[in-house]
Amino acid sequence: MPIYEYEAIDRRNACNTCAGRFEVIQRMDDPLLDVCPSCGQKVRKVVSWCRGAVVETPDEYARINRTISEYEKAGMWSHAAELADTHSERIGDEGMKLRALDNYRKAGYDLGTLEKHAKSKSD
Numbered sequence: 001m002p003i004y005e006y007e008a009i010d011r012r013n014a015c016n017t018c019a020g021r022f023e024v025i026q027r028m029d030d031p032l033l034d035v036c037p038s039c040g041q042k043v044r045k046v047v048s049w050c051r052g053a054v055v056e057t058p059d060e061y062a063r064i065n066r067t068i069s070e071y072e073k074a075g076m077w078s079h080a081a082e083l084a085d086t087h088s089e090r091i092g093d094e095g096m097k098l099r100a101l102d103n104y105r106k107a108g109y110d111l112g113t114l115e116k117h118a119k120s121k122s123d
């Protein structure tokens with residue numbers, strides 16, 4: 001189950017729990033907390049890239065990893081690159097990003113071309 005991190009919006013009235021950041025394990029379909037469970041003060045969810053990696057289950061990671069490997073084995077470099085790229089953005093995974101760039105290269109792009117492509121499609 002994913003772990004969500006919260007902090008008090010107004011720390012002056014925060015209790016011991018919400019004065020710092022605190023973690024709550026919730027199901028994906030549980031509503032997000034808007035008050036501290038111990039003092040009832042308003043809290044907000046902390047958005048953090050490092051936490052993003054924790055939210056993903058090992059199963060999901062393994063599944064995506066396997067799919068990328070299958071694309072690589074089949075020589076479908078642009079498919080592999082796109083999946084790795086999207087995935088690395090989502091979980092903030094540097095290794096996955098490098099893998100995406102490597103696959104983009106194998107797909108026939110070079111990194112300069114990629115950047116140019118992203119900036120302007122007119123030329």
Ligand SMILES: [Zn+2]
Pocket residue numbers: 014015016017018019036037038039040041
């Ligand atoms: Zn509190």
